[in-house]
Amino acid sequence: MLLARIDGVIVSTVCHPSMHGCRTVICQPLNERGEADGAPVLAVDSHGAGQHQRVLVSSDGAATRTLVGDPKSPLRNSVIAILDDSS
């Protein structure tokens, strides 16, 4: 799983049907010191993580397909946890 920070959202009207009704957030991966590390990835968020909140992003496609309820969904990354603290 990736430790990441929510840096924004994207809006898309023409997309795969499994993405309708899902919030797609821009997740910036973080390194151990909490700084940005690498290119952002997009993930489906069902927990309502706020802006600049730190989250855990999973790249397990099977879990994301179950989350959106579509076995033919091409989505891969999904936000599975919102971090309180990390030391």
Next chain:
Amino acid sequence: MRLGHVIGKVTLSRQDPAYLGGRFLLVQPWSAAKYAKPAAPLASNAGLVVYDSLGAGVGSIVGFTEGSEASKPFAGLTPVDAYCAAIIDEVFHQPPQ
């Protein structure tokens, strides 16, 4: 899923029968620098060819997925590992200062 700019199209003369009816886009993925400054020029590293069934044109921003998930939306087994899942209308990106 990653963002990328569509910079071209790819036409196949001979193709796998599973590709019938598909369109292929040449996409340049967004680097971290591009997210920081959307007006910055596109990166010059390798682009990739993305299967598209939504009708994205050259110059639009698309969200594409890679890996085995890219072959899920098809009925049968399809040799696709990059699939255009969304045509992006707006990107709201504000990292903390």
